[in-house]
Amino acid sequence: MSATSVLNHINNEKYNIYPIGITKEGKWFLYKGEYENIASGQWEQDNENKVSNGLEVLVDKKVEVVFPVLHGMYGEDGTIQGLCKLMNIPCVGPSVMSSAVCMDKIYTKYLLEHGNIKQAKYVVVTTFDYKKDSSVFVKAIEENLGYPCFVKPANSGSSVGITKAHNREELVKGLELALNHDRKVLVEEGLNAREIEVSVLGNDDPKASIPGEIIPAKEFYDYEAKYQNAASKLLIPAALPEEKLSIIRDLAVKIYKKLDCSGMARVDFLVDKDTEEVYLNEVNTIPGFTSISMYPKMWEATGLSYPALIDELIELAIERNNS
Incomplete structure (x- = not known):
């Protein structure tokens, strides 16, 4: 699509x-x-x-x-x-x-921990160690993260293989599903948060779009909600104070540069509903480009049309290759 x-x-x-x-x-x-x-x-x-x-x-x-x-x-x-x-x-x-770094959710976390970027607490699970003693990981997740928590293959796109666990039974099923997709799994605490996204564009001097907000029709924005379910709502701009929107835009550019991104990326955040703290969720280097996808829609809201965005991306690729 x-x-x-x-x-x-x-x-x-x-x-x-x-x-x-x-x-x-x-x-x-x-x-x-x-x-x-x-x-x-x-x-x-x-x-x-x-x-x-x-x-x-x-x-x-x-x-x-x-x-x-x-x-x-x-x-x-x-x-x-x-x-x-x-x-x-x-x-x-x-x-x-x-x-490669942005694709691997675990290594993204490792790198950005050194950049003082706030992220949700997490536990890493590997196929090899899980097979030796799965109970060790279940206990560690329950003690350090609690429920609900999100179970994610370290390397997957479009929310494939991701589940939300509310109890031990769902956690075990989620781990088994995720380990079928990847030998490494990231388990994150389930924050009571709003999903805010920012489109970033550029090479050495990147710029950020107006932030948007995802209001999923389901409990979280999974593959079906992204590509098949039109009931999810996309709000552009996100319903946050201007000061908070500015902070999120600046943070998106900071993360983009720390990960040495170029051309494009969509930087996804979680904003805690209680404390309003901003957490990095993930960075997508080939974001969705459908008619309902946030990356082009946020640029359109910022003043850059879809065809002009494509032109800019092509020019940036040539510029970087020639540099």
């Missing part, structure tokens, strides 16, 4: 577009069909331009810029970025290192 939205908003008179899709099985396609079939998944069935194991050529032309719209592993974890780097092709979004 994000890819379809980008294709529908990019200036086709300014750019020659070559949509390339990658299936879960690792097959690459040069897609020449209708863009709407990408969103529905039909593109995989009606496409004959298939490449496997890198034995054929998809595009026999010089590629000026790659715009990755790939959420999760092998998309925003530095792998595609590294491939582009090896070929000296500008790639929209952060570098290999920054992408």
